[in-house]
Amino acid sequence: MxxxxxxxxxxxxxxxxxxxxxxxxxxxxxxxxxxxxxxxxxxxxxxxxxVPGFADVHVHFREPGFFYKESIATGSLSAARGGYTQVCTMPNVNPAPADLKSLDVQLEIIKNDSVVHITPYATITSRGDGRSTLSKMADMADYVVGYSDDGKGVQTGELMEDAMIMAKSLDKIIVAHCEDESLLDGGYIHKGTYAENHNHKGISSESEWVQVARDVELAKKTGCKYHVCHISTKETVDIIRRAKAENVDVTCETAPHYLILCDEDLKEEGRFKMNPPLRSKEDRAALIRGIQDGTIDMIATDHAPHSQDEKSRGLQKSPFGIVGLETAFSLLYTHLVKKDIISLEKLIELMCINPRKRFPLTGSLYIExxxxxxxxxxxxxxxxxxxxxxxxxxxxxxxxxxxxxxxxxxxxxxxxxxxxxxxxxxxxxx
CATH class of the missing domain: 2.30.40.10 (Urease, subunit C, domain 1)
Incomplete structure (x- = not known):
């Protein structure tokens, strides 16, 4: 045909x-x-x-284990609707892909049900909790795009260094959700934020950028390829900009909602709850500068579906996560290209070219x-x-x-x- x-x-x-x-x-x-x-x-x-099909290196398709939230079939159809031909699925599923046997469960579903190319991540740790021993990284290396405990930050520098050494030996990338849990216990809240004004405990900027700073130093030490998920703070942008100037092998992504919204746009609805949360206007401005000057390499959706019942419990009680595959291009074109913040060519670079330069993905950089x-x-x-x-x-x-x-x-x-x-x-x- x-x-x-x-x-x-x-x-x-x-x-x-x-x-x-x-x-x-x-x-x-x-x-x-x-x-x-x-x-x-x-x-x-x-x-x-x-254009070349879009590539998203950060999605959650929830299967196996949480079929009621999303399946490989519905997630891949959603990706196709959004113009994506390649996505990479995060490992917070059940069973978590911490060894080849558990990974095979997901690979079989992908083979049978997906309409787009899917390459999964394996976990960094054996329980995907940022704390346990390392997963069977070597056994899974030929079948995964990299390693991530997305949803959990790796909580000690020693554990992250061990993971980076192993990933380096396998020529694989560590992809980190950076969140220092010791900085969450006090409910860190920045003055003047929506969270403080509405009696919510905010997720502090420090919990993100402190761990990014730690990991950048470890990447420099080990020579491991390192990628930071969904960055949201001005401090993180500065840390990555300096790291690149020092030739550290680091890349990062942000998501459409962090480039378009800020904490002043929050409403008391579950559809506004994500992790990291929406930050300040100053953080959003720093992210925009980051995509303009190349500090931020790509835009990923962090597509994270939940059931309608789960997300109907308000900002306080709903789980973290929003969906984004079907709207990402339209939103970014409307808010960034049409407003002359970036060119269409730059948007294609962020959604098509740079993901494929950094990760071993299908597709091409250009149409030839x-x-x-x-x-x-x-x-x-x-x-x-x-x-x-x-x-x-x-x-x-x-x-x-x-x-x-x-x-x-x-x-x-x-x-x-x-x-x-x-x-x-x-x-x-x-």
Whole structure:
């Protein structure tokens, strides 16, 4: 089966170029003339933009163990709806992938149910708790993208150093949720924050950046590849900027909500509760500078679905986590590109190119002849209203519900197969 995408603006190594793409045998060919071209299907892409499929190195698909929150099937459909062709699943599932036997449970489900490419993480520790002994890292190395105890920070420098030494020997990356739990017990709250004003105990900035500073020094010492999850504070940005200047092998990500919202936007609803929490305007400004100057390498969604019942318990009692795969591009295009904060090309770098430069992922950096047919077709003029009821994810909690955005995904192809077609989304608001 072959598909012709006609007259699209295609993202090539030389920028966007108006041309035709033939998808055949899971590969892409750029075709300037159509005189002798044969194909089975054709899509007119005039006025549309065709880019490499997005890659998200930080998602939670909850299966095995928490099928009621999300499954590999629904999570991957949600990813395809958002234009993602590759995602990396975090290991806080049950059984946690701490050895090859437990990892195989997840790998089998991925093989059978996913419509996009999924590469899982294994845990750093045997219980994924940031405290126990190391997992069977060597046994799982050939099957995972890296190691993470996401949701828990590794609580001692000694344990993190041991993990980094092992990861270095395996040529793998440590991916850290940085949170020093000793700084949470006192309910650290910054003056003037929403948390203080509404009698909530906040999660301190220090709990993030103190551990980032520790790990950067350990990465420098061990030579391990090190990546920081969902950074949210101005101090973290500065630490990583200095580390890169010293040639430490460190990268980081932030998430769309930290670039768009701040603590002043919080409401007493579970859909505003995530970890790290929304920070101050000053922190948000530092994150924006970080994506502009390259300190922040990529944007990941931290897609973290929960049931509607769990997220209906208010800001205090709801679990941490919001969903983001289906809205990430539209939100970032609306709030960053349309407001001239970054260019479209920079956004593609953050969502497509840099994740693949840092992690061993499928897909390509640009669309060229004979590259994998993992591609996304965008309509940058399309305006629509975010309606969580229409999400393909089981999770519906998003702070952006009801917001109008510009720019949407029309088609997503994985291995040359169309895995998302906007015309077939039920109740979609055109």
């Amino acid at each position: 072959s598909t012709l995408l006609k007259n699209g603006n295609v993202f090539t190594p030389n920028g966007f170029k108006k041309t035709n793409i033939l998808i055949s045998n899971s590969k892409v060919s750029l075709i300037s003339t159509l005189d002798d071209t044969s194909f089975d299907n054709s899509i007119d892409c005039n006025g549309l933009y065709i 002849n004979d590259t994998p047919a993992d591609i996304t077709v965008l309509d940058l003029s399309k305006k629509y209203k975010i309606d969580s009821k229409n999400f393909l994810s089981k999770g519906k909690a998003t702070p952006f519900d009801g917001e109008y955005v510009i720019g949407d995904i029309l088609y997503t192809f994985v291995d040359g197969n169309m895995v998302y077609d906007y015309k077939n989304l039920p109740n979609y608001q055109k």
